[in-house]
Amino acid sequence: MKYIKLVLSVTNDYQEALIAELLELEFDAFEQQDGKLITYISRERFSDVSRERIEQVLAAYPGEGHIQSEEVVADQNWNQEWERTIKAQRIGQFFVKPTWDNSTAPSNSILLEIDPKMAFGTGYHETTRLMLQLLPHVVKSGDLVMDAGTGTGVLSIAAIKLGAERAVAFDIDDWSIRNAQENVLINQVDRKVEVAKGSIEIVPDETEFDVILANINRNTIIDMLPSLVQHLKSDGMLVLSGLLISDKDTILEQEALKKLTLIQSIRENDWIALQFKIT
Incomplete structure (x- = not known):
């Protein structure tokens, strides 16, 4: 199965609240870093509509919250990501x-x-x-x-x-x-x-x-x-x-x-x- 990996710009104080909202949009996993949140969703569940919804959610938070990058990844790479964290x-x-x-x-x-x-x-x-x-x-x-x-x-x-x-x-x-x-x-x-x-x-x-x-x-x-x-x-x-x-x-x-x-x-x-x- 293929996944979309999104890197979101969001300050540390608001990452937990954003995770809660993204869970409702069926995002599957999260990695918190300083000033950004990395999250994954299956490619079949990701569309222009869900992308627009994410942008609306980010706009509600203080600062310059935005999608920094977007790429397709395979789920078998996930363990390598988690082994570092x-x-x-x-x-x-x-x-x-x-x-x-x-x-x-x-x-x-x-x-x-x-x-x-x-x-x-x-x-x-x-x-x-x-x-x-x-x-x-x-x-x-x-x-x-x-x-x-x-x-x-x-x-x-x-x-x-x-x-x-x-x-x-x-x-x-x-x-x-x-x-x-x-x-x-x-x-x-x-x-x-x-x-x-x-x-x-x-x-x-x-x-x-x-x-x-x-x-x-x-x-x-x-x-x-x-x-x-x-x-x-x-x-x-x-x-x-x-x-x-x-x-x-x-x-x-x-x-x-x-x-x-x-x-x-x-x-x-x-x-x-x-x-x-x-x-």
Whole structure:
């Protein structure tokens, strides 16, 4: 599959907010640098209309925000890009590292080996770190877990390593499915993680989960919320991220969440994760 690589001129202070808007335009991955943001979208999803929309978004930010360059790249080059930026890191109870990093996991940590392709969910972004920080508080031994918009599969893998019995992970992008399947195998949890292409409709109506994880974006989460809650057990936990602080009130106003109680909200920079429980 071919991708369009865009280099956007935008000051550091506004990069996180811009990422949130580009996620809604179906951009897949981001690399933040000083004064610019590099992002990727599949060529088949990129058009003159989406390019014009990006220019409109950039115009809303202070300064001279613009598209610096545009080129077509192949997805197999992505690992080379990430090898220069993704490093091992401790996130709560987890030690997340790519296989090409020779770091040794601390003895009191849970190792997650994640080789990213174009997927959003490596531990490098705030929302993934927030979700990983909350997981030990919501996942119990024997749980059935849903991982909506799985990306690299990191949350499903982490849930299994915390003791969950099984995880159902899905995503709409082919590259994400391939990447999640690879990471599930690397972490030797392939017998307990089912990776499927599609959205919430791939889950049988009668299946209920102890824990549902959705690290996507505000609009997609809002669209999926009624179905997510429908699949939650009577004492189940729902954890949401991919959300900015400014999204919190909008999410809490959703009718689908009226049966749930907000247990905690955590924050890193401008991003938040919300933990709910049916009460």
